[in-house]
Amino acid sequence: MPLRLYNTLTRQLEDFKPLEGNTVRMYGCGPTVYDYAHIGNYRTFLFQDVLRRYLKYAGYELRHVTNLTDVDDNTIRNSQAAGMPLRAYTDKYIEAFLIDRQLLNMEEPEFLVRATDCIPDMVKLIQALVDKGFAYSSEGSVYFKVAAFPPYGQLTHVDFSGVRAGARVDTDKYDKENARDFVLWKAAKEGEPFWETPFGPGRPGWHIECSAMSMKYLGETFDIHSGGSDLIFPHHENEIAQSEAATGKPFVKVWMHAEHLIVNGEKMSKSLGNFYTLRDLLKQGYRPSAVRYLLTSVPHRKPLNFTFEGLHQAQQSIDRLRNFRFRLTKENFPAGANLTLQNRAHEARQKFEAALDDNLNTAEALGAIFDMVRDGNTAMDRGELCDGDREAFLDTLQRWDRIFAVLEDDDHAKLVKLGFVKPSEPSEPGKDGGPSASGLMETLSDEEIGALIAERAAARRGGDYARSDEIRANLLKAGVILEDTKAGARWKRK
Numbered sequence: 001m002p003l004r005l006y007n008t009l010t011r012q013l014e015d016f017k018p019l020e021g022n023t024v025r026m027y028g029c030g031p032t033v034y035d036y037a038h039i040g041n042y043r044t045f046l047f048q049d050v051l052r053r054y055l056k057y058a059g060y061e062l063r064h065v066t067n068l069t070d071v072d073d074n075t076i077r078n079s080q081a082a083g084m085p086l087r088a089y090t091d092k093y094i095e096a097f098l099i100d101r102q103l104l105n106m107e108e109p110e111f112l113v114r115a116t117d118c119i120p121d122m123v124k125l126i127q128a129l130v131d132k133g134f135a136y137s138s139e140g141s142v143y144f145k146v147a148a149f150p151p152y153g154q155l156t157h158v159d160f161s162g163v164r165a166g167a168r169v170d171t172d173k174y175d176k177e178n179a180r181d182f183v184l185w186k187a188a189k190e191g192e193p194f195w196e197t198p199f200g201p202g203r204p205g206w207h208i209e210c211s212a213m214s215m216k217y218l219g220e221t222f223d224i225h226s227g228g229s230d231l232i233f234p235h236h237e238n239e240i241a242q243s244e245a246a247t248g249k250p251f252v253k254v255w256m257h258a259e260h261l262i263v264n265g266e267k268m269s270k271s272l273g274n275f276y277t278l279r280d281l282l283k284q285g286y287r288p289s290a291v292r293y294l295l296t297s298v299p300h301r302k303p304l305n306f307t308f309e310g311l312h313q314a315q316q317s318i319d320r321l322r323n324f325r326f327r328l329t330k331e332n333f334p335a336g337a338n339l340t341l342q343n344r345a346h347e348a349r350q351k352f353e354a355a356l357d358d359n360l361n362t363a364e365a366l367g368a369i370f371d372m373v374r375d376g377n378t379a380m381d382r383g384e385l386c387d388g389d390r391e392a393f394l395d396t397l398q399r400w401d402r403i404f405a406v407l408e409d410d411d412h413a414k415l416v417k418l419g420f421v422k423p424s425e426p427s428e429p430g431k432d433g434g435p436s437a438s439g440l441m442e443t444l445s446d447e448e449i450g451a452l453i454a455e456r457a458a459a460r461r462g463g464d465y466a467r468s469d470e471i472r473a474n475l476l477k478a479g480v481i482l483e484d485t486k487a488g489a490r491w492k493r494k
Ligand SMILES: [Zn+2]
Pocket: 029, 030, 210, 235
């Protein structure tokens, strides 16, 4: 089955094929670096990561650009409040973004570009729009003339032909009801950073940044542009207008959008106290791999309801996968091969690939792999899995992990490497201030394991899933594998 992607522009599932050769040129709207990105942002960035990984898996070369919006209303406001120059202020959040990406196992795009490094490209594009009659100056700012571009509204699927000519908006974010001529270049304000240009000193509007940066690296027409669904209007609609008016060519073939993340059924907001950055979750003891798993587990066109119970289940699911791989590589099996079982592994591979071909249906891809894990575990328990069958299962598991990237048991090592946990300290202090389980690799007695499992059960009954997961993780580090069953937790040594 060919890869099919849902295109917001045509509102259809379309067979995907790059415009030129075997290389996919794609652009993903990146973060505005005025604060730490929150888990809703990471839902979108992880969708882009799954997309990029699966395109590579499908055999394509990639030319992928992600922008860093380091000049806009928000970055200027916050840097001024902090009394810092814009560049130094945004450096801090770019660094944090890069660290978060490593924690979440996100691949680096081929180009990660700061907006302020592309100002001359933006100025050139605005000049072209002025020259062609699509833009005009007023009081030192330059605006895009929506009435001069009749296709405006093609992505939003709204008829904007009634937009009043000459009515302008200076803010970068506005709703469909307030559609009007939007700002390309903002006249310099007292105390704000500015660049000298033929149309006067000032700074770019947010929308022109992405048009200029994408076309600079990908050409005037490219394959895929993606972002959160809240960017469809006005940001992406404006990008299309600016780019197509300037070049006279189609801007992007496939537009892809990730739906919102909600928290316990409510919109995430600081005022509701349900606002989380990745770092907030790490501080509570959750593993970055579990955050990655949870945020990619729901297909991108469906809203994702984030709950701590869901995060807890994600950790359990990852442990199940890691335990399965551990058994496959370490346990002794009878000699020979069981072709029926090997076919089961091949079938799981076909199923997860078919699911991802279907507009990246990650939920079904997960389902396919867990069906295989269940059958594989059962076969091992019954002594039916043979030595010659290991490879078929490992192959499917590893192929699947090229997209999902959670099998490697490296959460703790990454947290140490990136400075979240000190190397000299155990990740988790033991009971009564004693040594942590991770320091007791050879010395945990059966009684001590039993005590930790009892403590974990009590934590779970009390709803303290973070503590429960820490105990499980520490036992795993101490070489003890836990499996939750209906009859309670089972354990064995590695
Ligand atoms: Zn953008």
